[in-house]
Every structure is written in structure tokens, then in C-alpha cells.
Amino acid sequence: MIRFFRHYISSSALLQILGDACFFFCAVYVAPHLVGTHYFHVHDTEGLMARGFIFAAVMVSSMTAGGLYESWGWEGGLFGLLKRILLAISIGIVVMLFLFYAFPNLFIDHWVLAVSLVLSATIITTQRIVALYWMGLKKMRKNILVLGTSARAAKIEHLYHENDRQLAHRINIIGYLPYGNIAHHHVAIQRIIPLSEDLIALAEKYQAKEIVVAVRDRRGNLPMDELFRCRLKGIKVTEISAFFEREVGALQLDSVNTSWLLYSDGFQHGLIVKRMFDIFISLILLVLTLPLMLIAALLVALEGRGSIIYTQERVGLFGHPFTIYKFRSMRKDAEKTGQAVWASVNDTRITHFGAIMRKFRIDELPQIFNVLRGDMSFVGPRPERPSFVQEFNAEFPLYQHRHNLKPGITGWAQVCYPYGSSKQDTLEKLQYDLYYVKNHSIFLDIMILMKTVQTVLWGKGAR
Template sequence: MFRFFKHYVSHAVTLMALIEFLALLCAAEGAWHIYAYQAGFHAGPFAERAVPVMTFAIANSLALMAVGAYSSEALRSMGFAVVRLLAAISLGVIFLAVVGFALPNATMWRANSLYAMAIALAALFLIRLIMSQCAGASTFQRRILVLGAGPRAARLAKLAEKPGSGLVMAGFVAMSDKEKTVKGALPRDTFDSLSEHVLALRVGEVVLAPEERRGSLPLSDLLRVKTTGVHVNDIASFIERETGRVDLATTNPSGLIFSDGFSAGQRMSKVGKRIFDIVASLLVLIIGLPLILIGGLAVKLDSKGPIFYRQSRVGLFGEPYDIWKLRSMRTDAEAAGKAVWASENDPRITRVGRIIRKLRIDELPQLWCVLKGDMSFVGPRPERPSFVAELERELPFYAERHMVKPGLTGWAQINYPYGASVEDARVKLEYDLYYAKNYSPFLDLLILLQTVRVVMWPEGAR
């Protein structure tokens, strides 16, 4: 993996995205020549059609990202990939229609677009088939040597066993006699030179995962390993890179303090994010107003009570603010006066409430909070003060998630189903900390695109 605007991206995904982007360019160019031949005119120089061809490729590349066509499952399963490719092409048509309405000269003619879509679909299918059959998963696998054989090292072994991880554990080295969790681990004294052992195993990375680091790390050996070109990493950074989460079990305050993250407060990023929030919230409020009206009418007809409900949430720097939503629960949902976690198949949710929750229509009134500046489009999910007080007692670093504005969508929301317990909150906190630590406009764009996938396949909505 490598860092792109502070976000970790795998080499396999990058290569696939570049190949498919080139295929989309070729599809658009080929479609232009086919139409020119049929209509009996000369295609002309590429410069005259560069903008429409690029628009076609960019729109469909964004659609591929939005539907999750580069997820690990899409790269492993051909059937899964085909479904996402079909969804991406359909979404690409919508993207191009919107662009064509706003900028007519930036898109191809309808006949050209039709040909291009057909060629693109065939080309993308062929690329996925070739990559899955010929390249294989082993092409991008990385060989890892773990220094440690205790519970921490065992976590890395389980991580490597997950489908699509791309990791091969070349070996484990027990750094002390107490480390016996991982079977088959070699004691450190069984070989003289760690650097020679690393080279013999053809390892690309060494991960430090001893149970006790003080006095157990062979610094001179690790320096020699580093100078041979092999990457040396600690377990916390390794897990963060591979999972997109700040692992609370292996992270300590000094690791967060001396890391290169948590730069979301930079002035240019902050101003740019706010301008985007104002413009986007105004546009979506205008476009989504009919949905709010229809949803509000359905709520009123379905159950007694108000259309909207207001609730206090914890925002930036821990300051409270009020959110507005379309009511999706009965008015006596918390008759006892105590905040209650939402649960799967929650009986308090009304019939209409289930529909508007799955379609995220109930969230649309929160755009007013984005416009006012209490929220952002992208950020950690805002929680109620009573839940925050409980979670700050239970979870380390929970207060740090409030160093960025809460959002309508976020890194945790697109990567983990709706949580309804302290353990769920722990996992989502790990994603939120990753977002706060590695924030960039690129990560915001990625989250916004992936939100389309969550809306289209709302497995985690409650």
C-alpha cells in the first residue's frame, strides 16, 4: 500500500483503477470513430473532442468508486463485480446527464454515449475476467515477518487470514520465552542475524508486535534490516494502514501525539470544506425539498405526532447543538425519559420510519444544521450527550472525535453497519479517529462517493 493524500490505497486497487480509466477513454474514443464512420464525416483531431471523452471517462470512474467496484469483494468475486459494474454504468449515465444539462458541450452526443457505454461495459467485464483468471490474488500479496508471538502477533495472523487481505505471514519470531500464542514461531536465538533471516524469507516488511517492547527490540538488527530496503513498522501503524482504523488496543497517547496526522484544522482545508458545505447543502436542500415534503406527509398520515423531531447532540469541541430529522419512531419511544440505543428491527420504529431510514430521507432536514455550520457533510456521526458521557468513560480517546465537526456521512458510516452498543461504538470510534487523523479533501470525496453505495445497498440502516 501507499499513501495518497494521507489515505492508504492498495497497489491492486490503484492498478485496476488506472487500467479501467484508460479503457473508458478508449471506449469513448472508439465510439466517436464508429459514429463518425456511420454518419459519414471525419472524426477530426482528438483535441476537438478531448473534453467530452475525458468527461465520459471521469464520470464513469467516479461511478465505479461510488458503487464499491474497487472493494476487496469486487476484486475477488466475478459475480459481485458484474453487479457493481452494471450499477456503475447506470450511475454513469445519470452523472453524464447532469453534466450534459449544466454543460452541454462537455459531453458526447447521445448516440456516441450509447456506443461508448456498450463498449465500456464489455471492456470492463473483460478486464475483470482477465485480472481474476490470469493475475490472481497472489500477484499483489506482501510477505510479512512479525517480531512477536503473543496475542498481538496472533491478531496479525487473523488479519492475514481474512479474504482479500493480500498479506502472507512469512514467519513469526518469539522475542521472549513468554510469547507462545502463535504456533510455529521461531525463538529469536535460533538464528544469528535477523537481517539475513529477513532476506532468506524474501520479506518485504517487518512488523514489531512484541508483548513487551522495553529491552526486547534488537535495534541494531532492525537498523540493518531497514538499510537493506525492507520496511519496518510497528503494529499500531500497520493495523491502521491495513484496516483504515486507529486500533485502540495497540495505540497509546504518544503514538498519536508524534504521528503526522490530526491536521484537519489547517486554514485552507477548513475554509474549502466550509464553502463546499454551504454550496452543497443549499443545492441538496432545494433538490430534496419534494422528498422532505412527501416524507413528512407520509409520517403524519402513518402515526400520531409531529412530522419533525428535535434532539440535542454533541458537536465540535464537545459543544451541544440541536439536530432536526423527520420523525421515524413513535412519540413514546423514550417514555421512561432515558436515552435508549436503537436496535435491529426496533419495535419503536413506525412503518413509514423504516422506509425513510433505509432511504436516508429522515436525514435530509439535518442539511439545515450543515448550512448553519453546526455540522459538515462529512464527519463523525453526532451522538447524544448521555451516550457521549457513557462512552467517554468506557472508551479511550473518545473525546478526540469531537475535534472535527460531526457529519451527515463519515468514514465509520460507510465502513461499519449502524452500531447499537458500546462495542459497536468502539469500532466506529476507531474509524472516526482514522478520519480525524488522516483528513484530506480526497478522503472527503471518497466518503461522499461511497455514500452512494451505502444508500443503494443499505445493509446497515436502522
Template sequence: MIRLFRHYVPVWFLLLGLAEFAIFIASMYLGEVVRASSIQDHPWQIDAKAWSGVLVFSVLMSFNMTIVGLYQRNLEEGRAGVLLRVAVSFLLALMEIGLIGFLFPDVLTWRRSFLVAFVLAFWGILAARYLFFRLMDEQTLRRRVLVIGTGQPAQELLGLAAQPGAGFQVVGCVGLPREVRVVPESLQVRLDGPLLDYVRMREIDEVVVAISDRREKLPMHELMDCKLSGTRVMEFPFFYEQETGKVILEHLYPSWFIYSDGFRHSALQSSLKRAFDLLASLALLSFIWPVMLFTSLAIWLETRGEGDVFFRQKRLGLGSKVFEVIKFRSMRMDAEADGVARWATANDNRVTTIGRFIRKTRIDELPQLWNVFKGEMSFVGPRPERPEFVETLSQRIPYYGERHRIRPGITGWAQVCYSYGASEEDAAEKLRYDLYYLKNHSIFLDFLIMLRTFEVVLLGRGAR
């Protein structure tokens, strides 16, 4: 696991991305060689213009692979989903290169080069992905982890190790005195000597302390021996965070928010983020106003001019301040005629025909660009919730109010990592992602979230 700008990136996916970028370069280069072989004696020596085509093709393909979610930790659809997403990324590239060739005919002129590159790259990517899955299935390539603890946290860690694509395997769990042991007995380790000797004998890469009661007496001297010998030693909440991209609520202490690494908001970073929000929202409003005008007209015709085409609703923002979020109306006027606030559900009968389409395509969110321009929201941040929901959730979910320490966003880490939620359990799960963003947020993470938002829109995930 590598930490880039405070965000944890699996080493395997980073290497996969670099390898696939090299495949795109090689494919386009060979495409140029095939084209040049019919018109010159030294086809391997391609000119600067041809190299520009190589660069455009490689960057576009890597960008597309990212926005369709091919570098995320876990794909719910499995390997069939990978094939579908690869196909979508190549289809997008065809449209993008066609558009670039139309707008800038002097930049991309040789169609045969791209045809050869597409064929070579497609089979090269499939081969790379097949090899990647085979390597990920190899236990010998996974990090070897020794767990200190045999209680509930250790059991949850075992659950992580059992997930497809996990980059580690649990070698064993060392129990502590007076601990309630819930892990399988086959994984419980009884040490006959120093902990360091066992770590060296079993070639342990990391030692994770996973205990539920901090009053348990830890073998501090032996853990220090392991750490000083080069073995990584960490607590379970930190390990869980780096492996999942979210925070575990059940095993946190209030002091964790104060003393853990992260939760740093510099004035420079805040200023850059606000400047981007201001300029980007203004540019997008200037560019997409025809889409917004057409959507307004469609809603007005569907509702026969009854009511406003815009929907305003009170939400809680930065510092728990109330503001009005603006969206295109997607539900009937009497959606909450009884005055009771409720979440949208799957196939909600309150959603209109036009509303279902604009929800699926996220067009209903476009008016929130005005909220971003005014400074009430940001492009990236936790989604703002209604005051009625926040009051209830804050009483039932620990640390829920902490999500209001940062400006809410149109999209967020929880939105690209988790599907739409309509229950307290969903709210708690999204909070895990929101706290991860609050702790580790950076310009790099914002950029990554915006890229992954394309996947949500393209594949229609999470809309109701």
C-alpha cells in the first residue's frame, strides 16, 4: 500500500496502471510503424507528429480506464464487469478520437494507425488483466500479517482478508490474557518464545494490533523489537483505513480524531479548492445552460406549468449551517404532502417520468452549481443531508456531526464508493467514507473523486 497525497493506493493497482499505460504506448507505436512501413524505408523511426498521436491515444485510454472504475479496489461485477468496463473505455476512446480528429484534423490524421492500436491494445489489456487476476489469487504474493488479538476486531480483520482481491493474508492471531476469543481456533497462535522469533520464522510483513479493550496489557517490549527489526506494526483502525478507503466507527476512540495523522486543513489548500469551485462552476454554468434550459422546458411541459421547475430544500452545510440546495424537480408536487421527511427508495412512485431520467443521468444535480458558486457547497465533499435526518442520525450514529466540518459537495468519496443509501445502516456506512475524506482530503483525492464520478454517471450507479 502506497500513500499518495494522504490517500492510500494499492501497490498492485498502481503497477497495473503503469503497465497498461505502457501497453497503450506500445500499441500505438506499432500502429504508427505499420502505417509508416508502406511509405518509408525506416518505419521504426517515427516523427514528432506520430509521437503526438501515441501520447494522445495513451493518455485518453488511461483516462477512460480510470473513469469507468477499472482501478478501484473491488468490482462488484467481478471479471465479467471488467470485460464490460474495458469495452466501454474503448468505445469512449473511439468517440473521443473521432471528435479530436474532427476538431483538429492536423493532429490526428492516420486512421489505420489507430485501428491497429485499438486491436493490439484491446488484446494486450485483456492479457494484462488475466495475468493480474492470476497474480492476485496467488497467496505467496500477498503480504503476510500477524494479528495481536483474537476478539471481534481480529474477526473483522479476517473478514477483510477473505474478500476477493485482498492484498494480504492472515498467518495467525496471538491471543491476550482475559480476552474473549472469537476467531477460529485453527488461526490462534500460542507462542513458545519471543514474538520476534515467530515473526522471523513465519516471514511476517506486518503486525496488526486488533483489540477491543485498551486495558489489555500489550507486549510493548516485543512489539518494539518487531518494529526496530523492520517489521511494520500498526493498530487495527489504521490498517482497516488503508485497506478499505474508509474509517471503522466501531473501534474508534475520541482521541483518534485529535492524535491520528490527518485532519489537516491548510489555508493554501482551502483557497485553491475555493478558487477551483468558483471558476469551474462559472465555466460550467456558461457552457451547459442549453441543457438546463431544455430540462426546465421538459419539466414544465410534464407538469403542465404547475409549480416550479426547480426544487429547493433545506440542508445542513459547513458548521451545521442551514442553506437551500437547488435541484431540478424530479418528484410530484405532493411528494411529501403529509410533511414527513423520507428518503427516496428504489422505484419510488413519487418520481416523475422526466424525473427518473434526470436522476439517472444526474442532470437534476446541475442547478447545484449555483450553490457551489455561492460558496454553500463545493464540487467535492460529503453530501449535505436534511436537518430532520441529521437530528436523528446524530443521536444514533457516533461522530455523525463531524462530517459538517467541511463544505458539502455535489459528489463525494461516499458517493463514488457506495451506492445510494436510504437507511440508518447506509448512513453509517457512508459516514465511514466521509470521515476518511475529512481525514485525508487533498487536491489529488478531489481529482480522483471527480474522475470516478464519471463512472457513476456513465454506468448509472446509485440513482433512484
């Protein structure tokens, strides 16, 4: 993992992005020679370079939107891979044609564009098939030993085997080393490696590149000399809370405390730059989606009684309430008792067109006006209702910290975790929200926007 603007990026994904960008860039250089077109001179290096950069940027963005740099992008094997590549190329073609129409100086001959796409698709598909083969052989994962068999160590095992496919693609948890006065191991006995040798010998024996310290009571109970010698040998030693932040993109609440949050890096927010970013993205999206919003408004009006725009009080920055705007997607009597009710799977209160809007996030488009008004940011924690916030503040001590930033239309928790419909889901999403509050940057916002496009295209997490 590589840390970039306080956010961790998979080194394999970064290499894929750089490699794909080079393929796309070179394709624009090679295509004119194959086509033989004289629309622009093949020796016009400066013109080709500019077009190559634009083509590479558009296509890499399309590949990102298609989920081809995510671990779930490998789901479905070869067929799923080809489907996502085809979708990414289709998106890229649409964007390139739009750019040609908006900026005629960027025009690339259609035959040159077609050959560039064929070359790129062939190379990238071949590279992905080879990568799929290597992933099957598990050649690229990093070996890790975990020191401790506590409940926190068991959390790593749970994520590794059940909840987080990305974790299993990046690392290989060799086993867990029992240490300290533990009456009961929370890790399966077959996953425990007896501590019969010192840490260096065990690390070298299993070719471990990192040791994660998951001992709960660390006051005088850690083998500090052995851990220090491991560091000197080039074996990384990581505290479990930092491990979760790096590998999962969330702050595990049972692994952090207030002092850790106080002294850790992060919490640096360029609010002026973020506000400019919000206005810029909102205006672009407003122009692009205005026809869609007009059609949605018409269909909402035709489907049933009630207002087209649904308003509701939500909690914003520093706990101040504001009115949020959405297209109405539920029946008028959805909360006839006056009590706030969780949305659920196959919720009967949702209208037929409302279900479609929720799946593709169309119902949230009016929130663009909330962003322009300054009530919301484009990216941030999901705004919740006052009754829920009051309940969560009392139950989860760190919940109030998610309001240190403006709420967003989309956010890190929304793209990393399915739609929440219970207190346990709220607790899980809080861990992602706190990660965003701690590590927020414009770079992370752009990543979240890319992941949001993936969510819309594949309909993940909607309810």
C-alpha cells in the first residue's frame, strides 16, 4: 500500500493505472501510422502528445468508473472482466465524442480513434487475463504475522476470510502468535502458530514482511527488543489500528481511543478549496443532469399524489439542522405515524419509479441545490435525521465527530459499505466516516466520486 495525500492506495492498482495510461497514450501515437490518415500529420509530436494525454486520462477514468481497479472488478471471471472492459470503453467513447463536440481543436480522426481503442483494448484485456492467472496463483500477496490472539486479532481474521475480498487479494495472513496472559483465544486453534522461537526466526521461517501487533494489554507485555530487531531486519511492525486504517480504509472503533485520534496525523481540512471544488462539480453535474431531472420530476408527478420534491430536516455541520431536497420516492403516507423509520430491503413504501431512482441515485440529484446553498458538500458523511443523531450520539461516543465536516451527497462510507438499516450498520459506517474526517483531501474526494460512478453503474448498495 502506498500513502498518497493521507489515503492508502493499493500498489498493484497504482501500477495498473500507470500501465494502462501508458498503453492508451502509446496507442494514439501508433494508430496514425497504421491508418495512414493525413487528418493531422503523424510528425506533429506536440499535437499527438496532447491528444494522447487526453485520451489516456479519459480512458483511465472510464476504467476506474467500470471498477477495473477494484478487487470486485475480477468477479465473474473472464466473462465479468470482458463485460467491464466493454462498458469502460463505451463510456470512454461517449466522453471522447462529447469532448470533440465541445472542443473541436481536440478532434481525432474517427479511424485513428477506432484503431487506438482496438489496440488499447487488446493489450489491456491480455494484460488482465495474465493478471487474473497470477492472482489465481496468489503470487503477489504480502505475508503477514499477527502478534496476539485477542478479539481484535479475530477481527482481522473475520475481515480476511469473510467480509473483505480486497484484503485477501493484497495480503496473506500466515497465522497468529499467542502472547500475553490470555485465558481464551479468539482465533481458531488451527490458525495459531506456537511461539516456540523468537520473532525474527519465525518471520524468516514464514517469509513474513510485516508483523501486526494485536495484543490488547501492551503495558510491559510486548517483546520490545524482538520487535525492534525485526525493524532493523527490514520487517515492518505495525500497530493494529494503523493496520485497519491502511488496509480497510476505516477506523476500527474497538482498536482506537481518544488519545490515538488526538495524536495521530490527519484532520487537516482545506475548507476553501473544498468549497470551490463543490461548486465546480455541482455546476457541471447540474448542467449534465438537468434534462434527467426534468424527466424524473414529470414521472414522479404522474405516478401519484404528493409533492415532486420531498423535503426533510437533517443534521449538518457542527450539528446544525438544515432542509434537504430529494425527489419523492415513497408514498405520501410513508411515515403516517410521525416516527422516523429505517428504509429496508424491498421496502413496500417505495413507489415503482422511486425504486428505479433509488437504484441509480436519481432521487438525490436535487441535493445539488443544497450543495450550492452551502448546506452540504458534494462529498462527506451522509446527513442523518435529528432523532437518529440524538440516539446515535448517546450510544456511540465518537459519532458526534462525523459532523465536523459538512454532510455530502456521496461519501466514503456510502461507497465502501452497503446501505445501513440498523444500529450495527450505523456503527460500521461510522468507522468509514471517521476515516474520511481524519484523512479528507481533494484527492480522496475525486476517488470517492469515481467509486460513486461505479456504484451507480452496477447498482450496489441502493435501497
